[in-house]
Amino acid sequence: MESGDRGDKRLYPDYMSEILIVIFFSLGLVVLLSLLFPPPLGREISFFSAYQPAPEWYFLWLYQLVRYFSGQWAFIGNIIVPLSSLALLLSIPFIDHGTKVSRNMAIAAFALLFGSFLVLTLFPLIRI
């Protein structure tokens, strides 16, 4: 698998061993993590104690948006921003139509999406 070598290979048998190794290590990683860190179950629901909801890490960006946009701006942060992010993601193949400038525009769009996801995910983790 050296880069630069464009000679085509077949899935079987050329890549089969590598694919099997990737499958083996992916499943191995899952079992290892599961045995070492089984996820705990939370407390039973109580309607009497105040509770700060804790989402999964991949929803932290959305919760951060909910925090930033409240009151009359909630609709913007809760619905418009996520939906337009999706629209931007979907339109990437159409932003880049082959020229260098349009590729740079696609890079800017993708960097904006990925960058905001990372920043908004990291902020709650370091409590900003």
Place this chain on the structure above:
Amino acid sequence: MGKAFDWIYSRFGIKESHKGLLKRTIPGNVNYSYCLGGMAFIFYCTLLISGMLLSSYYIPSEKEAFQSVVRIMRVANLGLLIRAIHKWTANLLMLSILLHTLRVFANKAYRPPRELNWIAGAFTLVLSFASGFTGYLLPWDQKAYWATVVGTNMIATIPLIGNSLLLLVRGGPEVTGFTLVRFYSLHVIWFPLLMNLLLWAHFHMIRKQGISGGL
């Protein structure tokens, strides 16, 4: 091949169409980052199997959901491990899809004729988010409950139809057992079926168009 296989094959006739699958050519310059999509698929299959096992113990009702998860973790054979596998695989699936998207973007593999496959991929990401959201409620514990209250409240901010949509999603004005059953149905039937369709489309287009030659 053996007699039994020949007997099945003479009736089922599936060998030829799969030969192409194994023998198809792959560009020689791919590297290990091209495995990320395949890894996502491995994780998805693991989720299906561990999910089916969990569903044979889990009870989607307001009164019994939490206790049934406790039973899975303490009583059921290998229950603790299978639940852990389901949860960890879900996280790894998310991570591998995000990295796969990054790889595809870096390699410009969304360019014609692969625009539609980029779109199919983006919808698998959306569906994964939706599956993660609905699955999170199922243990019916404190943090899941309140996360769902906050998450579904977002729908109510839509002008005019927000409140009706919220009723539809929750199955009532509050997050209750009705919401739990609704989320369970979405999580175990609707979303996996849709995901299978999307993945079929995703892989079909990869087969038709081949793997992008990279940079």
